[in-house]
Amino acid sequence: MNWNVLFDFSPLVDEFDKILGAFWSTIRLSLMTGVLALILGTILAGMRVSPTPVLRAAGTFYVNTLRNTPLTLVLLFCSLALSDTLGLKLSNVSTVNFYWLAVFGLSAYTAAFVCEALRSGINTVPVGQAEAARAIGLTFTQSLRMVVLPQAFRAVIAPLGSITIAMMKNTTVVLVASYLEAAALMKDMFEEYGATLPIFLGFAAGFMILTLPTGFLFGWAAKRWAVAR
Amino acid sequence: MGGGTMTVTTEAPTPKARPARKSKQQVSVLFDAPGPRARLRNNVITLVAAVILLGIVYAIVARLNEADQFQGKLWEPFLDGKVWTEFILPGLVGTLKVTVVAAVLAMLFGIVFGLGRLSDHWWVRWPSAAIVEGFRAIPLLLLIFFIFSGPPTIANGLNREFPEVTAFTAVVIGLTLYNGSVLAEIVRAGINAVPRGQSEAAYAVGLRKGGVMRLVLLPQATTAMLPAIVSQMVVLLKDSALGWIVAYEDLLNAGFRVVGANYGNLIPAAIVITLIYILLNMALGYLAQWLEGRSRRSRKSAATTLSADPNKLPESGLGGGVA
Numbered sequence: 384m385n386w387n388v389l390f391d392f393s394p395l396v397d398e399f400d401k402i403l404g405a406f407w408s409t410i411r412l413s414l415m416t417g418v419l420a421l422i423l424g425t426i427l428a429g430m431r432v433s434p435t436p437v438l439r440a441a442g443t444f445y446v447n448t449l450r451n452t453p454l455t456l457v458l459l460f461c462s463l464a465l466s467d468t469l470g471l472k473l474s475n476v477s478t479v480n481f482y483w484l485a486v487f488g489l490s491a492y493t494a495a496f497v498c499e500a501l502r503s504g505i506n507t508v509p510v511g512q513a514e515a516a517r518a519i520g521l522t523f524t525q526s527l528r529m530v531v532l533p534q535a536f537r538a539v540i541a542p543l544g545s546i547t548i549a550m551m552k553n554t555t556v557v558l559v560a561s562y563l564e565a566a567a568l569m570k571d572m573f574e575e576y577g578a579t580l581p582i583f584l585g586f587a588a589g590f591m592i593l594t595l596p597t598g599f600l601f602g603w604a605a606k607r608w609a610v611a612r
Numbered sequence: 613m614g615g616g617t618m619t620v621t622t623e624a625p626t627p628k629a630r631p632a633r634k635s636k637q638q639v640s641v642l643f644d645a646p647g648p649r650a651r652l653r654n655n656v657i658t659l660v661a662a663v664i665l666l667g668i669v670y671a672i673v674a675r676l677n678e679a680d681q682f683q684g685k686l687w688e689p690f691l692d693g694k695v696w697t698e699f700i701l702p703g704l705v706g707t708l709k710v711t712v713v714a715a716v717l718a719m720l721f722g723i724v725f726g727l728g729r730l731s732d733h734w735w736v737r738w739p740s741a742a743i744v745e746g747f748r749a750i751p752l753l754l755l756i757f758f759i760f761s762g763p764p765t766i767a768n769g770l771n772r773e774f775p776e777v778t779a780f781t782a783v784v785i786g787l788t789l790y791n792g793s794v795l796a797e798i799v800r801a802g803i804n805a806v807p808r809g810q811s812e813a814a815y816a817v818g819l820r821k822g823g824v825m826r827l828v829l830l831p832q833a834t835t836a837m838l839p840a841i842v843s844q845m846v847v848l849l850k851d852s853a854l855g856w857i858v859a860y861e862d863l864l865n866a867g868f869r870v871v872g873a874n875y876g877n878l879i880p881a882a883i884v885i886t887l888i889y890i891l892l893n894m895a896l897g898y899l900a901q902w903l904e905g906r907s908r909r910s911r912k913s914a915a916t917t918l919s920a921d922p923n924k925l926p927e928s929g930l931g932g933g934v935a
Contacts, residue, residue, distance in 0.1 A: 388769030434643050434654050437661045451846070451893035452886050453853030456864055460886075463872075464879045469679050505641060513641045523643075531641060552751040559856060566753055578761035579769075587750045594749055 387579065394576045395585040398568075405568035406589050412485060412554045412564060413593075417547060419490035424497025431502050442498065449495035454488075454556050461488035462560035481562040488560065493550045500546060504539035505531065509612075537608040544601025548594045565589060676879065686877035690884055695871060703866025704888065710780065710852045710862060714787035715845055721788055722795025727825070729800050740796075747793040753854055756786035760858045779860035783852065791848045795841060798918065802837030803829050805915040832913040839904035839920035846896045850889070863888060 395402065430442035449457070461484045465471045473483040508531050516526035555566035569586045576582060646654060676682060689695045728740030747755070760782035767774030806829050814828040853864045867885035872878040900920035907917040 385769040385771075388766045432640070432642055433657075434640075434646065434650075435658045435661055437658050437665065441661075441665050447894060448886075448890060451850070451890040451897070453850040453864065453889060455853040455856050456868065456882065456886060456889065459856070459864075459868060460882050464882055468681075468878050469675060508641045510641050517644055527642065555751040555753040556854070558753065566751065566757070569754060570757065573757070573761055577765040577769075578758060579765060580762065583754065583758040583762060586754055590751055590754070591749050 388577065389580050391579065392581040392585070394572060394579070394582055398572060401568060402565075402585070402589070405563065405565045406593070408562070408564040409551070409554050410593070412482070412489065412557060412562070413547075413551045415486045416489040416493060416550055416554070419486065420493035420497050420550065423490060423494035424501060427494060427498035428501035428505070431498060432505055446495045446498055449492050450499070452492075454492050454553055455559055457492050458485065458488040458556055458560040461485065478562070481560060485554075485557040485560045485562045489550065489553060489557065493546065493553070496546045496549075497543065500539050500542040501535070503542070504535040507538045507610075508534045534610050537605075537610050540601060540608060541605035544598060544605065547601065548597055551594055551597065552590065679879075681879050686875070686880045689871065689875045689877065690880065695875075699866045699871050699874075700863070700885070700888075703861060703863040703870075703885075706855075706861045706866070707849070707852050707863040710783050710787070710855060710860070711845070711849045714784045714791065714852070715848055717784065717788040718792035718795055718848065719841070721792025722799050724796075725792065726796035726799025726803070729796065730803060732821070744793045744796045747789045748797075750790075752786055752790045752851055753857060755789060756782050756854055756858060759785050779855060779858040782858050783855040783860050786854070787848055787851055790851070791844060794844055794847075798837050798840045798844065799833070802833035802840075802915065802918055805836050805918060806832045807914050810914055832915045835907050835910060835913040835917075836915035837918045839900045839907060840918040842896060842900035842903060843920045846893045846900075849893060849896065853889075 427442050427445060430438040431446070433439060462481065465487075466480070466484055471484075472480060473487075474480045512530055512534065513526055516530040521529065554564060557564055558566045558570065565586060569582065572582050680686075725740045725744050728736050729744060731737045731740070760777055760779065763774055763777050803825075810828055810832065811824050814824040819827065852862060855862045856864050856869075859865065863885055867888070868878070868881055872881040875881070897920075904917055904920040907913070
C-alpha cells in the first residue's frame with residue numbers, strides 16, 4: 384500500500400516556487416484579459432445599443448459568434464491558425480508571443496459576455512428615468528452621464544463579477560495555446576509525480592484562493608452600490 | 613463556503629401594456645424618437661461605420677488571401693462527402709453523445725443536490741452546499757484532467773485493480789460535476805421562486821413535506837427554471853470541447869485536428885466547425901428564449917420565470933461564473 388497517492392502533499396512543497404510562478408502567470412493573464420475584455424466589451428455594448436443599424440448588426444454578429452464558440456476552439460485558433468498559419472507575430476520572444484495570443488483569444492471571448500452584461504444593465508434602467516431626464520431638459524450626454532449610466536453600471540457589478548470569476552477559471556484553457564500557467568504546471572506535475580489527489584487539491588485550492596476574494600469583492604461592491612428601486 | 617448572497621435571480625414580469633409609439637420605432641432608454649437632424653446624423657454615422665467595418669473585413673480577407681487561404685483546394689474537402697461521413701459527422705456524434713449523457717446526469721445531480729441544499733436537516737444541507745460550491749469553483753479543465761489520470765494512479769498506489777478511465781468517461785463525469793452544480797443552484801432558485809403562499813396552502817390542506825415538494829413546488833418550479841436549464845446546456849455543449857485535452861474524438865478533434873492536419877486546411881476547417889457549433893448553440897439559445905416567453909405568459913405556474921440570460925443565472929458570487 385502506498386498511501387502517498389492520497390496524503391502526500393510534499394510535491395506541492397517541493398515545487399512551491401514553480402507553483403507560485405505558474406499562478407503568477409494565471410494572474411497576469413487574468414489582469415490583462417480583464418482590462419482588454421472590459422474595453423472591447425464596452426465598445427461592443429455601445430455598438431449594440433446605438434441607433435445605427437449597421438453598428439447594431441455588427442455587434443450582434445460578433446457577440447453571437449464568440450459567445451457560441453467553445454473557448455477551446457477560440458484559443459486553438461489563436462495559437463495554431465493565427466500564429467502558425469497566418470504568421471501573426473506579436474513578439475519575437477516565443478513565451479511573450481504566446482502570452483499575447485492567449486490574452487487576445489481570452490479577451491475576444493470574454494468581451495462578448497461583458498457586452499451582454501453591460502447591455503442588460505442598460506436595459507434594467509426604466510424608460511421613465513430617461514423620459515424624466517429629457518423632460519427636465521437634460522441633453523443626451525447629460526442624461527446618459529447623470530441618469531442612465533450611473534444606474535446601469537451599478538446594476539452590472541454582480542454579473543461582471545461572475546464573468547471575471549469565469550474568466551479566471553477559463554485561463555486554464557490557455558493550456559491548449561502553449562502558454563505555461565497553473566493548469567499546464569499541474570499537467571507537468573502529474574507526469575512527474577503521478578496524478579495524485581494532493582496535487583489536484585493543491586491546484587484547486589490555488590484557484591479558490593484567487594476566485595473567492597474576487598467573488599466577495601464583487602458581491603460586496605454590488606451590495607454597496609445596489610440601486611434602490 | 614455556503615450562504616453567499618444571491619444576486620438577481622428572478623425578474624418581475626414586465627408590464628404588458630407599454631404604449632406603442634411609432635410603429636417601427638423601438639422604445640429605448642437611451643434615445644428619443646429622432647427628429648430630422650438626428651436622422652441626418654444617424655445616416656452619417658451609419659455611412660462612416662459601414663466604411664470602417666468594410667475596411668476591417670477587407671483587412672481580414674486580404675490577410676487570409678495573402679496566406680493563400682482562399683485556394684479552392686483548401687475548401688474542396690468540405691464538398692467531399694467522405695470528409696463529412698468519416699470525420700465531421702462522427703465527431704459531431706461524439707460531441708452530441710457526451711453532451712446528452714452529461715446533460716442527463718447533470719440534471720439528476722442538480723436535482724439531488726439542489727433539493728439537498730433546501731433540506732431541513734443540516735447534515736444534508738451542509739455537505740450539499742460544500743459539494744455544489746466546491747465543484748463550481750474548480751476550473752473544469754483541472755477536474756477533467758484529474759478524473760482522467762487520477763483514478764489509475766491512486767488505484768495503483770493502493771494496490772487495487774482499476775479499469776482505465778476512458779476519455780469519454782472523464783469528460784462526462786467532469787461536465788456532470790460542474791454543470792450539475794450549476795443546475796443545482798438553478799433548481800434551488802426555481803423552487804425559491806415559487807411564492808411562499810403555495811407551500812403554505814399545500815401544508816394547510818394536509819400534505820407532508822414530500823407531497824408539497826412533489827405535487828406543488830416542483831411542477832411549478834420546472835416551468836420557471838426550464839429556460840435557465842436549457843441555457844446551461846449551451847454552456848455544457850461548449851465545454852464538451854474541453855475533451856480536446858484528453859484526446860476525446862469530438863467535433864473539435866475530428867474537424868479541426870484530423871481534417872485540418874490531413875488536408876492542411878486549418879483555417880477553413882476551423883471556420884466550418886465553428887459554424888456547426890454556432891448553429892447548434894444558437895438553436896438551443898432560441899429554444900431557451902422561446903421557453904422563457906412561454907413560461908412568462910403561462911398562468912399555470914405562480915413562480916416567476918428564471919431568465920434564460922446566463923448573466924442572470926443564480927450566482928452566489930463565490931466560485932461560480934458564467935461563460
